[in-house]
Amino acid sequence: MEIKVKLNGKWIVDNIDPDMLLLDFCRAHYCKSVKRGCETSNCGLCTVWLDGKPVLSCNVLAARADGHEVTTLEGLQEEAKEFGMFLAREGGEQCGFCNPGFIMNVLAMKRELDNPTDEEILEYLAGNLCRCSGYASHMRAIHKWLDSKKEAAQREDHIPENREKMLAHRLSKRTQKHW
Amino acid sequence: MYAEDLAPENCLVIKLLRSPHAHAMIRSIDTSKAKLVPGVECVLTYKDVPQHRFTQAGQTYLEASPYDRYILDRHLRFVGDEVAIVAADTEKAANKALKLIKVEYDILPAILDYRESLDNEILIHPEEDWTESDWSHGDNKRNSVYHEDIHVGDVDAIFAECDEVLEESYHTIEDQQAMMEPFTANCWMDTFGRLVIQSATQIPFHVRRNMATALGIPKSKIRVIKPRIGGGFGAKQTAVVERFPAVVTWLTGKPSKIYYTREETMIAGSARHEMRVQVKLGAMKDGTIRAIEMHVLSNTGAYGEHGPTTIGLAGHKSIPLYGGKYEAFRFVADTVYSNHPSAGAYRGYGAPQGIFALENTVNLMAARLGIDPTKIREMNMLHEGDLMTAYNNETANACALDQCMARCKEMMDWDNKFPAKVLPNGHIRSVGVAMAMQGSCINYIDEANVTIKMNDDGFYSLLVGSTDMGTGSDTILAQMAADVLECDVDDIVAYGVDTDVSPYDSGSYASSTTYLTGNAVVKAAEQLRLNITEQAAKILECQKDEVEFDGKVLTCVRTGASMTLKDLANQLQGGSDGWLSVTAGGNSPVSPPPYMVGMAEIDLDPETGKVVPIKYTTCVDCGTVVNPNLARVQTEGGLMQGLGMALYEGQSYTDEGVNRMRNFLQYKIPTRMDIPEIEVDFRESYEPTGPFGAKSIGEIVINTPSPAIAHAIFNATGVMHHELPITAEKVWRGIQQKKQEEVQA
Ligand code: FES
Ligand code: FES
Numbered sequence: 001m002e003i004k005v006k007l008n009g010k011w012i013v014d015n016i017d018p019d020m021l022l023l024d025f026c027r028a029h030y031c032k033s034v035k036r037g038c039e040t041s042n043c044g045l046c047t048v049w050l051d052g053k054p055v056l057s058c059n060v061l062a063a064r065a066d067g068h069e070v071t072t073l074e075g076l077q078e079e080a081k082e083f084g085m086f087l088a089r090e091g092g093e094q095c096g097f098c099n100p101g102f103i104m105n106v107l108a109m110k111r112e113l114d115n116p117t118d119e120e121i122l123e124y125l126a127g128n129l130c131r132c133s134g135y136a137s138h139m140r141a142i143h144k145w146l147d148s149k150k151e152a153a154q155r156e157d158h159i160p161e162n163r164e165k166m167l168a169h170r171l172s173k174r175t176q177k178h179w
Numbered sequence: 180m181y182a183e184d185l186a187p188e189n190c191l192v193i194k195l196l197r198s199p200h201a202h203a204m205i206r207s208i209d210t211s212k213a214k215l216v217p218g219v220e221c222v223l224t225y226k227d228v229p230q231h232r233f234t235q236a237g238q239t240y241l242e243a244s245p246y247d248r249y250i251l252d253r254h255l256r257f258v259g260d261e262v263a264i265v266a267a268d269t270e271k272a273a274n275k276a277l278k279l280i281k282v283e284y285d286i287l288p289a290i291l292d293y294r295e296s297l298d299n300e301i302l303i304h305p306e307e308d309w310t311e312s313d314w315s316h317g318d319n320k321r322n323s324v325y326h327e328d329i330h331v332g333d334v335d336a337i338f339a340e341c342d343e344v345l346e347e348s349y350h351t352i353e354d355q356q357a358m359m360e361p362f363t364a365n366c367w368m369d370t371f372g373r374l375v376i377q378s379a380t381q382i383p384f385h386v387r388r389n390m391a392t393a394l395g396i397p398k399s400k401i402r403v404i405k406p407r408i409g410g411g412f413g414a415k416q417t418a419v420v421e422r423f424p425a426v427v428t429w430l431t432g433k434p435s436k437i438y439y440t441r442e443e444t445m446i447a448g449s450a451r452h453e454m455r456v457q458v459k460l461g462a463m464k465d466g467t468i469r470a471i472e473m474h475v476l477s478n479t480g481a482y483g484e485h486g487p488t489t490i491g492l493a494g495h496k497s498i499p500l501y502g503g504k505y506e507a508f509r510f511v512a513d514t515v516y517s518n519h520p521s522a523g524a525y526r527g528y529g530a531p532q533g534i535f536a537l538e539n540t541v542n543l544m545a546a547r548l549g550i551d552p553t554k555i556r557e558m559n560m561l562h563e564g565d566l567m568t569a570y571n572n573e574t575a576n577a578c579a580l581d582q583c584m585a586r587c588k589e590m591m592d593w594d595n596k597f598p599a600k601v602l603p604n605g606h607i608r609s610v611g612v613a614m615a616m617q618g619s620c621i622n623y624i625d626e627a628n629v630t631i632k633m634n635d636d637g638f639y640s641l642l643v644g645s646t647d648m649g650t651g652s653d654t655i656l657a658q659m660a661a662d663v664l665e666c667d668v669d670d671i672v673a674y675g676v677d678t679d680v681s682p683y684d685s686g687s688y689a690s691s692t693t694y695l696t697g698n699a700v701v702k703a704a705e706q707l708r709l710n711i712t713e714q715a716a717k718i719l720e721c722q723k724d725e726v727e728f729d730g731k732v733l734t735c736v737r738t739g740a741s742m743t744l745k746d747l748a749n750q751l752q753g754g755s756d757g758w759l760s761v762t763a764g765g766n767s768p769v770s771p772p773p774y775m776v777g778m779a780e781i782d783l784d785p786e787t788g789k790v791v792p793i794k795y796t797t798c799v800d801c802g803t804v805v806n807p808n809l810a811r812v813q814t815e816g817g818l819m820q821g822l823g824m825a826l827y828e829g830q831s832y833t834d835e836g837v838n839r840m841r842n843f844l845q846y847k848i849p850t851r852m853d854i855p856e857i858e859v860d861f862r863e864s865y866e867p868t869g870p871f872g873a874k875s876i877g878e879i880v881i882n883t884p885s886p887a888i889a890h891a892i893f894n895a896t897g898v899m900h901h902e903l904p905i906t907a908e909k910v911w912r913g914i915q916q917k918k919q920e921e922v923q924a
Contacts, residue, residue, distance in 0.1 A: 017271075032180065032184040035181075035359075035360070035409075036361075036438075037359045037360070037361065037441065038441040038842060038843050039440055039441055039442065039842060040441070040842045040843055040844045042842065042843035042844055043359065043441075043843060045359060089808070090808060090812070091806075091808035091809045091811060091812035092812060094410070094812065094816065095358070095359065095360070095407075095408065095409045095410040095411075096407065096409070097181065097358075097359040097360045097409030097410060098359050122851050122852055123852070125851060126850050126851060126852050127850075128851075129359065129843070129848065129850060130359070130851075131356075131357050131358055131359055131410055131412070131816070131820070131848060132358075132359075132410055132812075132816045133812055133815065133816050134812065134814075134815030134816040134817070134818060134819035134820075134854065134857070135815075135819065135849075135850075135851040135854050136812075136815045136854060136857055137808075137811075137812045137815065138851065139851075139854075
């Protein structure tokens, strides 16, 4: 079947098998940052954005992206690099295999939540596994990066609002599984 | 870019047919239908591939592993053993063909309990062409791949004199490295008709040897390239998948690739060896430990591989921790075959199993004698200058174990928290302690070489044979070279491993990269520095020892004449006599151990048995800390793996020998929700033989969580668990049993 996808800002028309996964579609179009680590939607390595929202591309048919916008790490070079520096400085980039999916979700979190608490950060990123780092360095990097972004004026607490967003996020994650 | 990202475009995709039986012979196999599927390039069975016994293990010469594998064998030895290889244009076609292969099996009785393996009448490797390794005293007619029995002093005589003697038996099970990148490799033929293997491996040079043996071709026909790898932790110290694309490309001439699913990675990978460790410990009333005896039985599974080499660490890297006092020890080890998947190397390599057993027993002894478990350690632990009789008779040149203990107690506030406190909600807060050690390489055997070249403009290329398996070792090595050459790390370009180009290295294992390869880097960089000043002296017309070099400018101290490194490098582009590159390296007669102390604080719910680690403090002596951030993250990563191993990770099997844990839903590894507060500190001892005084850190960090958590659970419930992982269910059962015993008493 023919689909038309806006991949990292560029419209692509391709003829695909109806059962092709979005993950394989991205990799076939040279977005090799998208990694595969499992078959059970447990690792988060394959995280990309579909219309700006993080999804597990191993769990989404490419056909589903027809007419939509898909963003991978290749499309967010600048931002990714900036956060990547914070990560590397904390020693949190070890084998790096988890990084693309992890960073996609971190950047999505930044867009979705203001002033997230530690619990919210952990919860948002819970689906992104990392076997090397032990996670603590990720947290240090996120803190320092968020602090660097924060302007003094915005230091109020948005916690209740955040909780609702979190809930919405988790619910949206659940529905993704049925795509 | 990782191996799969660099695979040739449009290469053949390989899929494997696996045995549904734990032990079987192929009676007949029919591939004719499978071959008819459009897009299928070939379907290979044992009849179609070269038959040479080989090993997949990455081991340094002398060969430590038995040659007990074929690329494909008629004899199948575990559920998941490979029956046939399909290579096709697409994954779909390959999968379709797999379903059309018809196999009839003769099912054989299996050995699923490794404790019944030795001298069982069922033989897992009855074959006549089984080749023993160079030194492991194995015997395939006994299902044995390794035997060792060593002692110093007369343990029995000393036990007879001891006030207290404890005998305990422990069981650790197979756990998975679970690196995020599954096993993967791809191959093509180069323009000279040589086979190129691009692989996510920790052992490129051994892959070359193993594949040459398997295919029966000269090593010169093979080139192995190692791009960046997505984690290994030892898993990729075995060439788990290379033989499949290698044989397909060798036979068809076409590029091919394989990328294991997570399930394949879990059921046919190279998990940690299951072990039974029996410990006998003798002590006096005052806490003096006088004798240690340890018997270990290790389950290597279907193939020998790392079986002969992992088991020794259980004793050699636990017993010396008490080298300060004991008068006698004995260590007896046997590794046996079974019809489980083949085991391999996993961080710690046998040490975690031995340390779990010995540290638990020491904690029980402390409880028995009514001595604080940190005190009993302070009394008996190894000190700088002590001879480690259970560790190749090496002397502990650098050892800050005592300082690590003191610091760790402080961080945990041990004296206030030991042993346990009941909270108002009924939960119990308790603490536990353990010590650990490891090696820094395999002494006399591991070999590391390094080439450093100077290029025009005066930047350097660093060629190492050791692979960065995702631990930042390339960064550390570049940093060491930069320190010697007084330049910026960015002026050093590190190059991944390519067996055609890189100098020989025995591989990234045994924690050797910082210590052994680091030494080679320092040696090479120092020599290059000398060469640079020597060449500058010629141009500046003075003696070489009159030239000072600050990394950028070379100055003659007598005449004041100077030139930049950049000018020198560029001038020497013509007419130089080959000095621009230096190769240095070698092995080491010693393997100085790093040491550490770890303490766990847990929250235990007696109603459910649920254990939540809330704080982990650890203090490590890895010699000089070369890069504090990387050392810290190595420690945190290792601790999390250790906590997984302690509390929930482990393979299990059905009665038919089928793996129950096949994916991340069933096999849980720690997520970021599971991290306790972790505090890491270092106490530096100066290791005179290491680069800048450094030792290793990569492996040791996984060793303390299991015994420290077990100890904390003991302090909360009075029950010492002898089997890993210590799941909530086991904790709960332990509590119930204890209650019953108390009622009966
Ligand atoms: S590949 Fe593991 S979640 Fe998608
Ligand atoms: S850095 Fe290796 S898995 Fe995260």
